[in-house]
Amino acid sequence: MADEYSLSDVLERMYQNQLGLEAALMELTLQAEKQGLTEVGENIRGSLWSIGENAGFIKQGLAKLRSKQL
Numbered sequence: 001m002a003d004e005y006s007l008s009d010v011l012e013r014m015y016q017n018q019l020g021l022e023a024a025l026m027e028l029t030l031q032a033e034k035q036g037l038t039e040v041g042e043n044i045r046g047s048l049w050s051i052g053e054n055a056g057f058i059k060q061g062l063a064k065l066r067s068k069q070l
Contacts, residue, residue: 008065015058022051 025048033041 006069008062008069011058011062011065015055015062018051018055018058022048022055025051 025044029041029044029048032044
């Protein structure tokens with residue numbers, strides 16, 4: 001049963017959740033900007049930029065963890 005909850009599997013699911021939240025935030029950003037809330041859109045885009053930057057590091061870390069498990 002421990003194999004079902006390995007660190008890399010848990011982190012992979014967290015990464016997938018992050019991507020889903022990023023997509024949802026982008027949808028909300030587009031809606032806010034359509035309504036003229038440009039400052040809100042800019043603030044969200046700043047946060048999305050950070051999420052995107054961190055996603056690359058997470059993906060690299062996952063690759064390293066998986067290679068060590070083989």
